[in-house]
Amino acid sequence: MNTVSFADLKLAPEILKALTESGYTIPTPIQAQAIPVVLEGHDLMAGTQTGTGKTAAFALPMLQKLMPLASSSTSPARHPVRALILVPTRELAIQVEESVRTYAKHTHLRSLVVFGGVDIKTQTPHLKTGVEILVATPGRLLDHIEQKTVLLNQVQMLVLDEADRMLDMGFMPALKRILALLPRQRQSLMFSATFSNEIKKLSEDFMNYPSLIEVARSNASAENIAQKVFLVEQGDKHQLLTQLLRGDDAKQAIVFTKTKLTASRLAKQLQRDGVAADAIHGDKSQLERMQALDAFKQGKVAVLIATDVAARGLDIDSLPMVINYEIPHAAEDYVHRIGRTGRAGASGTAISLVSPEEEKYLLDIEKLIKQQIDRERAEVPRHSDRPARSTRSERPDRAAHAYHAPAPKKPSHDPWFDQPYVPSISAPAVPLKKADDPVAGKPKAQIPALFVRRTN
Numbered sequence: 001m002n003t004v005s006f007a008d009l010k011l012a013p014e015i016l017k018a019l020t021e022s023g024y025t026i027p028t029p030i031q032a033q034a035i036p037v038v039l040e041g042h043d044l045m046a047g048t049q050t051g052t053g054k055t056a057a058f059a060l061p062m063l064q065k066l067m068p069l070a071s072s073s074t075s076p077a078r079h080p081v082r083a084l085i086l087v088p089t090r091e092l093a094i095q096v097e098e099s100v101r102t103y104a105k106h107t108h109l110r111s112l113v114v115f116g117g118v119d120i121k122t123q124t125p126h127l128k129t130g131v132e133i134l135v136a137t138p139g140r141l142l143d144h145i146e147q148k149t150v151l152l153n154q155v156q157m158l159v160l161d162e163a164d165r166m167l168d169m170g171f172m173p174a175l176k177r178i179l180a181l182l183p184r185q186r187q188s189l190m191f192s193a194t195f196s197n198e199i200k201k202l203s204e205d206f207m208n209y210p211s212l213i214e215v216a217r218s219n220a221s222a223e224n225i226a227q228k229v230f231l232v233e234q235g236d237k238h239q240l241l242t243q244l245l246r247g248d249d250a251k252q253a254i255v256f257t258k259t260k261l262t263a264s265r266l267a268k269q270l271q272r273d274g275v276a277a278d279a280i281h282g283d284k285s286q287l288e289r290m291q292a293l294d295a296f297k298q299g300k301v302a303v304l305i306a307t308d309v310a311a312r313g314l315d316i317d318s319l320p321m322v323i324n325y326e327i328p329h330a331a332e333d334y335v336h337r338i339g340r341t342g343r344a345g346a347s348g349t350a351i352s353l354v355s356p357e358e359e360k361y362l363l364d365i366e367k368l369i370k371q372q373i374d375r376e377r378a379e380v381p382r383h384s385d386r387p388a389r390s391t392r393s394e395r396p397d398r399a400a401h402a403y404h405a406p407a408p409k410k411p412s413h414d415p416w417f418d419q420p421y422v423p424s425i426s427a428p429a430v431p432l433k434k435a436d437d438p439v440a441g442k443p444k445a446q447i448p449a450l451f452v453r454r455t456n
């Protein structure tokens with residue numbers, strides 16, 4: 001049991017005030033361990049799962065260290081970039097900067113986020129006013145460096161957040177170019193869910209005798225997440241999903257798919273089923289992704305369908321459920337995905353729909369998390385029990401009444417699953433049923449009891 005308080009960590013009153021206003025009462029384990037190390041000025045390599053409070057673990061001591069340098073002057077020269085936080089995706093960039101801004105609101109420190117996919121000219125004026133803390137995706141930061149709209153020669157703190165994902169996404173060359181531009185005399189912090197050999201090599205290259213902290217066994221999945229597998233034919237997944245989403249726990253859920261195509265198609269099918277669903281994936285514009293995420297956070301969208309890349313970095317408070325419509329082929333992605341629920345100690349449910357073809361990937365996941373996941377066999381009504389399907393109804397786009405769409409037979413080589421979020425606790429619940437839905441008004445079905453047979 002962690003009994004340390006934020007005040008025990010010797011954080012400044014301005015920071016403590018912001019934490020109290022955010023409703024934080026006690027530090028999470030990663031915060032309790034990392035904050036003193038960072039305040040002492042050590043480099044740090046931290047193994048943390050998503051949702052452990054890692055952002056505050058680096059942001060709070062960062063603010064504390066930069067506070068003596070804060071200036072109320074409006075002159076840009078008095079606000080050089082002193083801390084650089086590099087993250088793999090725009091969504092994570094936005095969320096990290098929002099957190100930094102919240103924690104810094106009673107200080108004179110300024111923060112800014114820059115990421116690709118939007119007109120660079122809209123970011124330049126903000127950069128020119130001067131900011132102490134810059135959150136950036138690597139590619140866009142390099143664009144700004146090339147355009148000479150940012151100077152990094154006064155950076156004294158560097159954070160690589162979700163470093164494993166940055167490497168997975170091919171950011172190594174960009175990282176190397178950025179690192180070469182930073183002062184050698186600086187403090188470096190790295191956060192990663194997994195510690196591969198490549199990550200270790202990266203830390204050797206740019207860190208100085210880092211302290212190592214692991215809040216949970218690396219590659220372990222959070223203990224407060226109830227995991228369950230439904231064994232189901234690929235072609236029956238859509239029907240099972242619809243049923244699950246009508247269950248009691250599914251007030252809001254993130255559904256992960258492997259490909260962008262499946263994400264879009266599934267969102268359309270669910271909308272036809274009366275579920276307030278939307279998809280986010282790499283083919284959507286930044287604006288569309290932000291709008292979908294906002295609608296989800298506000299509770300206007302009940303189900304967000306995401307691919308792995310699109311979902312990275314999403315942070316929504318108190319998301320109760322993550323569903324893997326298809327399980328990821330890279331076992332580590334499973335850990336990232338389910339980490340979107342059960343954040344900051346809350347409990348969550350992670351359900352995976354696993355077809356016979358996918359069972360081999362399930363075994364890989366179980367090996368990685370060193371845990372056997374409870375399996376149940378889903379018995380959805382046979383085709384003859386459903387409305388007859390014409391050839392036309394097999395086209396998911398046109399099948400107004402088709403209950404499920406046949407999954408593409410071709411296995412995808414595009415790892416696309418993602419991770420969950422958490423909607424604001426105050427978000428109004430969105431009914432998952434249409435007013436004219438025959439099921440509406442009846443007591444909610446206890447899905448597993450209805451059509452699930454336990455197999456182990």
Ligand code: AMP
Nearest residue numbers: 024026027028050051052053054055344
């Ligand atoms: P992170 O792992 O940084 O993405 O944080 C996950 C979630 O936990 C975010 O919604 C944070 O606002 C929340 N959080 C972080 N630290 C605390 C804390 N000490 N108490 C309560 N919530 C926290």
